Amino acid sequence: MQLLIIDALNLIRRLYAVQEQRHQTDNAALAATSVALTHAGKRLLHQFKPSHVVAVFDGAPIGFRHHLYPDYKAGRKPMPAALAHYLPQLQQDLWQLGIDALLSDTDEADDLIATLARTLSRHGKHSTIVSTDQGFCQLLNPHIQIWDHFKQGYFDAQRVQQQYGLKVTQLVDYWALTGVSGSQIKGVPGIGPKRAQALLQRWETLDRLLASPGERKEENTVIIHKDQALLARQLVKLVDDIELGFNLQDIRYHSSTSG
Numbered sequence: 051m052q053l054l055i056i057d058a059l060n061l062i063r064r065l066y067a068v069q070e071q072r073h074q075t076d077n078a079a080l081a082a083t084s085v086a087l088t089h090a091g092k093r094l095l096h097q098f099k100p101s102h103v104v105a106v107f108d109g110a111p112i113g114f115r116h117h118l119y120p121d122y123k124a125g126r127k128p129m130p131a132a133l134a135h136y137l138p139q140l141q142q143d144l145w146q147l148g149i150d151a152l153l154s155d156t157d158e159a160d161d162l163i164a165t166l167a168r169t170l171s172r173h174g175k176h177s178t179i180v181s182t183d184q185g186f187c188q189l190l191n192p193h194i195q196i197w198d199h200f201k202q203g204y205f206d207a208q209r210v211q212q213q214y215g216l217k218v219t220q221l222v223d224y225w226a227l228t229g230v231s232g233s234q235i236k237g238v239p240g241i242g243p244k245r246a247q248a249l250l251q252r253w254e255t256l257d258r259l260l261a262s263p264g265e266r267k268e269e270n271t272v273i274i275h276k277d278q279a280l281l282a283r284q285l286v287k288l289v290d291d292i293e294l295g296f297n298l299q300d301i302r303y304h305s306s307t308s309g
Contacts, residue, residue, distance in 0.1 A: 053170055054100035054303075055163050056149065057181035058107045059129075062087060062140055064182070064200060066133050076132040083133075084143050090199060091147045095303070098178055098197075104301040105144050106162050107137070109153030113161075115285050122285060124234045148303055157292050160185060164288035167194045185230075188288060190218045215247045223256035226283035227272065235285050238275045241268065256283060 062083065069082040095103065115122045141151045154162060163186070167177045171193040179186050179196045186196050187205050196205040207218050216224055227246035229237030241249070245268050253259040256272075256279060264270040272279055 051102065051170075051175045052098065052100045053166065053175065053177040053298075053301075054094060054098050054103040055166055055177055055179045056091075056094065056103070056105040056144075057159065057163060057179065057183060057186075058105040058141075058144070058151070059159065060181045060183055061090060061199060062137075063129065063133070065090065066130070070130075076130075080132060080136045080139075083136075084140060087140055088143050088147065091144055091149055094180060094199065095147065095149075095305075100178075100303050102298055102301045103149050103303045104152050104166070105141070105149050106159045106166075107141070107151055107153040108159040109155055113156065113158050115158070119235070119281060119285055121234045126232070126234070148305065150301055152294075152296075152301075154292075157289070161289040161292055162294070164189055164290040165292040165294060168290035169294075185225075185286065185288070187218060188221045188286075189290075214243075216250055220250050220255070222283055222287045224250055225286040226256055226279050229282055230286055233285070235282050236278065237282050238272050238279050240271055256280075 065086045066079065066083045069079040069086060073079040073082055144151065152162060153159070160183070163179055163181075167179060167189055170177050171191055174193065176193050177195075179189070179194065180199050181196060182198050182200060184205065187210055190196065190205070190207055190210065197203075198205065210216065210218050210221065214221065214224060224246050225235075225237070227237050227241045227249065228243055229235050237246075249259055249268060249272065250256075253262060253269075259269060259272055260276055260279070262269055262273075264273045
């Protein structure tokens with residue numbers, strides 16, 4: 051079994067950004083995005099030959115993270131109104147290829163994707179996540195891979211080691227220390243990538259670091275800002291136990307649909 055999970059808005063917004071530069075009117079850019087999305091969908095289906103496929107959309111602008119931390123994703127550039135109104139057509143384009151849409155009124159797409167991938171992984175089944183969002187790297191394991199459609203390459207454990215100098219299992223704690231600027235998640239003041247990397251290379255996990263004597267300046271800084279670090283970790287860690295309300299048979303890929 052091979053499940054292909056498309057991070058739909060991640061793909062669509064990047065395709066639209068390219069077409070917006072090329073075309074003078076919204077209608078022309080949207081029509082070109084439709085063509086580009088169909089082309090991308092066909093290419094992904096041909097490339098991965100999935101037994102099951104789903105495109106996951108963000109249907110929950112306000113989720114549990116906003117309640118924990120009201121500034122979550124504050125200031126992020128909103129989706130262009132023209133594109134937002136056009137999403138039903140783009141969902142239809144994917145459906146014509148045999149790719150169904152999944153969205154929730156209460157859960158973020160990232161958590162839906164994590165739930166799908168991890169649920170399969172627990173049963174020894176494979177899934178490929180199509181996204182440029184490196185937050186998904188925390189899910190990497192022998193059964194879960196991440197594909198960057200635009201760079202035509204995988205994020206994998208080796209790439210995580212090269213980029214962060216850490217293991218996949220340390221990424222959530224790393225982002226808890228550094229914060230994630232794109233989501234307005236503040237980490238620990240004064241702890242940037244190099245210091246976070248050094249701290250986790252020494253202590254392995256945030257919990258061990260927080261339990262340390264705090265003899266060094268950076269360690270003491272993290273301990274002083276313990277609550278901030280733990281909140282950041284809760285915000286960056288993907289939820290993987292959402293009740294999805296459907297079974298895998300519902301997203302089985304039938305190639306004849308795309309005829």
